[in-house]
Amino acid sequence: MRANTSSIYMQDWLALHPYNRLTKTDQYYLDLSNDILKIWNQSAFKYQVSESIKNNISCQLAAYFEDVISRLGIWRAFTSKNKELYGKQLPFYSLPSNYFEDEINCEDIAFLLWLNIQLYVGNDKEEFIDPEEPSLMTLAREIFNLLDAEYETAPENPLMLDFFSFDKKDYSKFPVFANDAEWFFFQSYLLAACNEEPINEIIEQVQKHYPKASDKEKSAIVHDAVNRLMFTDPCGPLALNMNEWFSAIAGSNQPYRGYFDSFEFIDREEFYVIEKNNSYIKIRSVANGREIEVTKESIKNSSELIPWKTAIKVCCAFYNDAWWFFGEYSTRKLNDTEDIHPAASVRENKTEDAEDPVYATFMKASHDLPLMYISSYEALKKFFINGLRWEDNDDNMMPDLKDFQNFVLYVNPKGMLIAPDIAAYVKDEQNPMYNTEIAAKNALDLYTVQGCCPIDLLRYLEESNRLPDAQINSFKGEEHGKKLLHENWDFIARCFLESYYRGE
Template sequence: MKANSSSIYMQDWLALHPYNRVSETDQYYLDLANSILKIWNKSELSFQVTAEIKSSAACHLTAYFEDVISQLGLWKAFISKHKELYGKYLPFYSLPNNYFEDEVNYEDIAFLLWLNMQLYIGNDKEEFIDPEESSIMALAKEIYDFLDAEYEVAPENNFMNGFFDFKNKEYDKFPAFANDAEWLFFQSYLLAPCNEEPINEIISQVHKYYPKATDKEKNAIIHDAVNRLMFSDPCGPLALSMNEWFSAIAGSQQPFKDSFDKFEFIDRQEFYVIEKSNSHIKIRSAENGREIDVTKESIKNISGLHPWKTVIRVCCAFYNDSWWFFGEYSTRELNDEEDIHPAVPYIKGEKADDPVYNTFMKVSNGESLMFISSYDALKEFFIKGLKWEDNEDNMMPDLKEFHNFVLYANPKGMLIAPGIATYVKDERNSMYDAEDASENALDLFTVQGSCPIDLLRYLVESNRLPDARITTSAKEKEHGQRLLRDNWDFIARLFLESYYRGE
């Protein structure tokens, strides 16, 4: 988007849409976006905001308005899912009785304005922006008053109105779903801003690890990686998988909701080609022995796939009772000496309790938590408590530089979080520091990798993080604590992303 504080251009507006030719309503909404930008430029927001961020946010707010007017269904899916999860339409704000899910609301504008400020400014500065910050709320009110006055005259964008009309598309096949998922992930006003950071991280990693590759080669690697990310990782402000977003948009009455709910994605791995028929190719995972039948429709050239002679490295997607290949793939000849192993029976189901969990619970006298101040003491626990063999790999050498450990055990196994014991209030924890917790425990909810989600959930639900708060809140300390306590799970979803949904 052009860094121009006075104008947003048509190509900027079209970048949020699943088409590139100007429709009859686009000029109206472009004018609206420019009007919002003018309102913003006259406001006194308490943040230094670049022209590019202002323009992007103005377009996102306008796209939200277009969504509500045209009944696209993305915003309604978000607030409906949020209510399903938390019993309320939006995080942070107390909603009035006249909040209407099918209309424009002041609180919607406030949330979207905060979300854009957080994603584009707060995340860059590694700080949490107060969602109730007075200048954000004031600007949201001005923008709301402007859009509310336009509500009765705003035209529907008929293309967007019918975009998620699943009855009129070939949604019985995976490519139609994947095509629309691509727009939702990369361009939509609600999900795309949340996805920019992980995409930028992929780009950075490709340039770091492929320094000698040509630009064309790097672009191909990036394109492949971000397309896999679309289905492999949760995304958007609720950290939902792509099929969960589509399921929320579809609602209970839409066709293909069952296909969305049962969708499965296997990220790239190697498969043995074991059978070919007129309609399908049977492949077996080299990793776990799982066998799946992939429709021939999903691959243009099957001539090079020979049963028990070819190994294919590919992603697979299960949609509407069929498996499809997805994205780039590569093949190699099967090596009898190296590749052929007895097929491991694939069993999908609940796992038995991890043996470390059982040992941990005996040593801790039935307590799920343990607190250990130093690495030397942690090492001693591994050897004497868990009875691990004293060797470098078992002793987790990566933790040598840390202290103040919290250990948590559940049937999945044992989790270790270094450096957070001072935040956890427990009568057995001598390292607890209320002041440190008050100032820094918010990091557990916003910094990826700082605390495993199972442990974080246990600490919150057992009230062991009473001092954690939104430190930027201008109101009293207790209000910051309540604001975090009432919205912690949403905050964790937004900031932790794949760490929130990780096993």
């Protein structure tokens, strides 16, 4: 096979890989990326896509092919987890009988095209891309035909073949996991594009809040923040935490999987240093009194960490039965008069299902209905005062909601949720604000716009069939658009809402 264009260069291809030196297969996959790009350029694709984005997506599709050929396991992790969650390997598409989990499939390529066009084009235009749009499906078939013709002779990449080789790589210590997670989060074909927006938001916030910092200082702050993001926020099309992705890659028979399943991450906190020996440093959270023993191996120089004299602000990761420091840290000396908070007392077992006190009051005021619809902020205040018996003061009256209307209130034993400006979307005989036309046009926002609707409320509305007009703008018509959305609503919410989907 010979490349037909030269718009994509080796540095573009290597940007998706965890190494800088060439392997014997890189030229092959670079040529393949350019062949995919040529097919794209000759297609009658509906959406306007810049050349740089076309280059990126062409490389990502070639990397998907390399993943399947080299048995890297990223795509298998995605499809197996999707099947675990939803009963089939992919959202949106009816999979044929000849869909093979460990081979390439036209539907795989269609999904990856949809995902990337959505991320790079649809999100910018605030438009939901129809995953079945004809020109997208045609392009997917043409790319599949190219890859299918290469399938039997395509070479394995030896470095990628061994990258997640749990038999050849020692995953018993956290730094190995953290190093591989960094590549997976920032560079892999499946997650990199999904994470661009939150990373760019961090960069913007650093520029805004540290205007006088040097470029070097800003870079260090950004690097630390995005590395923490890797372990604090769910990511990718399934909104999985990083340890959950690695657990899916490992598979059910891999003994290392337990390391990922039991992983815990404490985002930056301040701790007192209270004990130190040759094996560990014992620290106590200033905020909640929790004590943990961090392996001494996780810090190069612990001489400045003096028990009862030092506090350290740092992230901590629990992995394979050990705690590790992670990322940048800062220390301060404790003065002699500082009141050191005591260790957390042993708490009595408390049921996670303890009922929020608002629940009973709300249900009494609503006559045992978990939903209420309130048209104005003034009416909302009256409900707080007369229905929930709250004291009439600014703290209780949620003044941030003054500029909103058409509220939906939902209560369950965990507490009360309030979503403004969405009542028109909800079909309920108790809801006088419901509007079919407005719902048909805008209700998709509930599934795709972060902060528009709390996930517990969305789940209740969806499962109780109160959002019948919500739909994807499908070329097959309104009814099919509704069917496509409601059959895939949970995946769509995961993909678009991310941490809002996973939020407690």
